[in-house]
Amino acid sequence: MVVSNIVQAVTHGLRQELARDKNVVVLGEDVGVNGGVFRATDGLQKEFGADRVIDTPLAELGIVGASIGLAVNGMKPVAEIQFSGFMYGPFDQLLSHAARVRMRSRGRFTCPLVVRTPYGAGIRALELHCESGESMFSNIAGLKMVVPSNPYDTKGLLAAAIRDPDPVIFYEPMRIYRAIKQDIPEKEYFVPIGKANVLQEGKDLTLIAWGAMVKVCQDALEKLNNKYSVQLIDLRTINPYDAETVLASVKKTGRCVIVHEAIRTCGFAAELIASINEKALLNLEAPVVRVTSPDVPLPFAKLENYFLPDVNRILKGIEKVMSF
Amino acid sequence: MPKKVLKDFEIEYLQVLDENGNCDEKLMPKLSNEEIKKIYEMIILIRVFDQKAFNMQRQGRLGTYIQFKGQEASQVGSAMALKDDDFVFPMYRSSGLLIARKHPIVQVLQYWNGDERGLKSPDNVNNFPISIPVGTHMIHSAGAAWAAKLRGTKQISISYFGDGATSKGDFHEAMNFAGVFNVPAVFLCENNQFAISVHRKDQTKSETIAQKAIAYGFEGIQVDGMDVFAVYKATKDAVDKARAGKGPTLIECVTYRMADHSTSDDASRYRTKEEVQAWQKKDPVERLEKYMRKKNLLDDAYKEKILKQSKETIEKAVTQFEKLEAPDPKDMFNYVFAEMTPQQKEEMEELLGK
Numbered sequence: 026m027v028v029s030n031i032v033q034a035v036t037h038g039l040r041q042e043l044a045r046d047k048n049v050v051v052l053g054e055d056v057g058v059n060g061g062v063f064r065a066t067d068g069l070q071k072e073f074g075a076d077r078v079i080d081t082p083l084a085e086l087g088i089v090g091a092s093i094g095l096a097v098n099g100m101k102p103v104a105e106i107q108f109s110g111f112m113y114g115p116f117d118q119l120l121s122h123a124a125r126v127r128m129r130s131r132g133r134f135t136c137p138l139v140v141r142t143p144y145g146a147g148i149r150a151l152e153l154h155c156e157s158g159e160s161m162f163s164n165i166a167g168l169k170m171v172v173p174s175n176p177y178d179t180k181g182l183l184a185a186a187i188r189d190p191d192p193v194i195f196y197e198p199m200r201i202y203r204a205i206k207q208d209i210p211e212k213e214y215f216v217p218i219g220k221a222n223v224l225q226e227g228k229d230l231t232l233i234a235w236g237a238m239v240k241v242c243q244d245a246l247e248k249l250n251n252k253y254s255v256q257l258i259d260l261r262t263i264n265p266y267d268a269e270t271v272l273a274s275v276k277k278t279g280r281c282v283i284v285h286e287a288i289r290t291c292g293f294a295a296e297l298i299a300s301i302n303e304k305a306l307l308n309l310e311a312p313v314v315r316v317t318s319p320d321v322p323l324p325f326a327k328l329e330n331y332f333l334p335d336v337n338r339i340l341k342g343i344e345k346v347m348s349f
Numbered sequence: 350m351p352k353k354v355l356k357d358f359e360i361e362y363l364q365v366l367d368e369n370g371n372c373d374e375k376l377m378p379k380l381s382n383e384e385i386k387k388i389y390e391m392i393i394l395i396r397v398f399d400q401k402a403f404n405m406q407r408q409g410r411l412g413t414y415i416q417f418k419g420q421e422a423s424q425v426g427s428a429m430a431l432k433d434d435d436f437v438f439p440m441y442r443s444s445g446l447l448i449a450r451k452h453p454i455v456q457v458l459q460y461w462n463g464d465e466r467g468l469k470s471p472d473n474v475n476n477f478p479i480s481i482p483v484g485t486h487m488i489h490s491a492g493a494a495w496a497a498k499l500r501g502t503k504q505i506s507i508s509y510f511g512d513g514a515t516s517k518g519d520f521h522e523a524m525n526f527a528g529v530f531n532v533p534a535v536f537l538c539e540n541n542q543f544a545i546s547v548h549r550k551d552q553t554k555s556e557t558i559a560q561k562a563i564a565y566g567f568e569g570i571q572v573d574g575m576d577v578f579a580v581y582k583a584t585k586d587a588v589d590k591a592r593a594g595k596g597p598t599l600i601e602c603v604t605y606r607m608a609d610h611s612t613s614d615d616a617s618r619y620r621t622k623e624e625v626q627a628w629q630k631k632d633p634v635e636r637l638e639k640y641m642r643k644k645n646l647l648d649d650a651y652k653e654k655i656l657k658q659s660k661e662t663i664e665k666a667v668t669q670f671e672k673l674e675a676p677d678p679k680d681m682f683n684y685v686f687a688e689m690t691p692q693q694k695e696e697m698e699e700l701l702g703k
């Protein structure tokens with residue numbers, strides 16, 4: 026066991042995979058000498074050399090495009106995009122190419138690449154660094170989308186992502202990069218992609234979140250002080266999401282609140298609610314409530330806290346559903 | 350059939366004022382004594398600003414800040430060659446440029462403290478909001494220059510970017526559009542040797558950034574970016590050429606980022622003190638002072654006066670900045686569309702009440 030926060034869990038996961046498979050390479054801006062702007066690749070270039078932990082030119086489209094080429098020709102690239110705000114340059118590469126390599130080549134070529142990127146607001150970062158775009162990437166068939174919320178899952182999901190035969194976006198919650206410490210195994214383990222995690226059992230209400238919002242939900246539940254019996258689900262994978270766990274819970278509780286920090290319109294809650302409506306409508310005691318950010322560009326630091334879902338808004342959402 | 354050489358190229362390097370303040374009078378651009386003093390005063394003002402903003406960040410009085418120390422000559426020298434209604438597309442490291450372009454200092458501070466209101470350009474100058482993504486704004490500059498050409502406004506458009514930005518496809522698309530449509534655009538690269546930790550030599554295999562212009566069919570020039578006269582001259586020439594309908598220019602200002610990349614960075618992880626000290630000798634302020642002393646444009650009294658004045662100006666702005674009222678949370682809804690959507694109205698009410 027080793028005590029680790031989320032950033033360190035990324036480093037452990039990368040180190041494990043670099044050591045295991047010589048075809049794994051880590052590439053991105055400032056990931057080598059500097060060890061990444063968040064130090065997620067700290068020390069790895071020293072350990073594995075500049076051919077395997079690679080400082081690239083400043084070009085996100087280049088990083089992802091080249092990773093596709095590396096992946097189709099036998100390598101296992103783990104690309105870092107410095108902030109999720111810079112994922113839209115390579116969006117074309119992800120959508121038009123990475124997601125379709127298997128389909129268009131009828132399985133002759135595959136694209137086992139991982140793109141890691143820190144996302145999420147709440148740390149007073151510069152504008153355009155922190156948006157939550159998980160539903161945009163989940164609207165691309167052929168890409169998997171993973172969002173861990175704690176160190177244990179981070180290492181386990183990262184290992185699973187690197188071994189996955191298809192492209193995976195690995196969204197790291199920047200806000201809680203260093204906020205949570207856990208004992209995590211030094212030996213290899215996996216957290217499967219596509220499996221949600223029931224963090225707390227409950228029978229009155231289902232509360233669903235992912236990434237940095239899981240911690241905010243936990244804080245809300247602490248404040249709620251067992252007033253209701255809440256089942257807390259950490260979705261962990263956005264695409265393909267774990268409908269089975271979600272539906273089983275909602276069928277049991279009949280009430281549901283979904284929290285995400287992406288804006289409301291076309292946020293991933295919409296997809297979850299549609300699936301609840303399709304498969305568990307008659308089990309519902311109340312309309313599902315979404316606690317999300319409003320439909321505006323993420324404001325600069327000064328107004329960030331008005332934008333993001335917080336404990337009070339989550340409690341308000343819970344009360345709304347419970348008192349329906 | 351013998352092989353033929355179809356094209357061969359040369360890239361000019363321009364320096365007017367050397368590190369010791371010696372000036373090549375033949376190359377010296379036409380500048381009155383008053384103009385030279387104005388340039389000097391602006392350079393001192395922004396240097397004082399830069400240090401103050403950094404200190405404030407360290408004291409928790411400002412958010413993340415990005416210093417431009419070492420790049421004052423590139424920013425002021427080029428700004429002085431522009432007209433107010435020319436279009437400027439700055440980057441995050443352009444705070445000095447913005448001040449030289451009449452952006453109120455209070456607002457520059459406001460921006461770095463996470464307040465959108467800081468971005469609003471004064472009505473009488475065309476300063477576009479700074480680009481936070483690296484390099485995505487150069488093509489806007491090409492577009493704005495194109496509009497100037499189509500509308501016959503006589504404006505030119507200039508974008509500022511770093512050496513790292515030249516690796517992006519955006520750079521090449523901007524240069525190509527500018528060349529193809531022969532627009533009045535100037536591309537000003539502040540090659541400060543680093544893109545965070547990545548050294549210029551690892552960014553591109555080209556020996557110079559200036560030479561990249563050749564491939565797009567227009568001129569590129571490399572200048573000593575710590576020599577304010579060289580930067581002024583190169584920009585003025587490029588601007589005059591653009592206004593005369595003779596197309597774009599790429600200017601590579603060779604300079605150095607004397608500070609960390611940002612207040613979140615620690616440059617000692619990737620560069621040595623010796624390297625920084627070597628560049629320190631090229632400092633844009635010192636050589637200008639030496640030159641001005643020789644020309645009797647500067648003595649100790651004047652130097653002190655300007656420093657004192659600059660500090661007062663900055664302190665006044667800081668006081669004003671610290672008295673500003675916090676932005677109204679409704680503000681985040683107000684500028685998204687000309688008219689708020691029904692969804693936004695509902696969300697605003699839900700979040701902030703009626």
Ligand SMILES: Cc1ncc(C[n+]2csc(CCOP(=O)(O)OP(=O)(O)O)c2C)c(N)n1
Nearest residue numbers: 111442481482483511512513514543544545
């Ligand atoms: C598209 C994009 N990618 C990455 C970043 C993160 N980042 C900010 S500045 C920077 C280095 C830029 O270097 P350069 O273009 O040389 O300009 P400098 O900062 O040195 O002035 C990086 C990688 C960003 N802001 N935008």
